[in-house]
Amino acid sequence: MTSQTSSDCLCKIVAGDIPSDRVAESERSIAFRDISPAAPIHVLVVPKRHEPTVGALAVAAGDDLADVFRLAAEVAEQEGVADAHRMIVNTGSGAGQTVFHAHVHLLAGASFTEGRMV
Ligand code: 5GP
DSSP: OOTTOOTTSTHHHHHTSSOOOEEEEOSSEEEEEOSSOSSSEEEEEEESSOOSSHHHHHHHOHHHHHHHHHHHHHHHHHTTOTTSEEEEOOOSGGGTOOOOSOOEEEEESSOSSSSOOO
């Protein structure tokens, strides 16, 4: 197993082995709806390359990280929430990370008056 692939995580969604409600894709990243949404719009944006955290992705492949945020912005535009969304990254189990394939949560459609949505 290299750092580029992992058979037991979101790589299966990237590969299409586990179905997902895909909303956008680029050469380097995919975006699909979270299976357990925490807001009316809750999309996960994921690099196709496997790295366990966004920080690790930044070190290993900065262009892939940039593409994740570029695609997230594209999805926000597509969903009509370009001016009202959050992008959230949980890193480490202590911060609530449960899936160890780098991902960004795009959240929108709920009140932002409360501090956290995820
Ligand atoms: P984390 O807590 O690691 O930042 O977020 C992981 C997210 O992945 C959670 O919001 C969870 O609902 C979502 N998730 C976990 N497994 C699946 C899956 O198989 N399909 C989809 N669409 N989302 C998933």
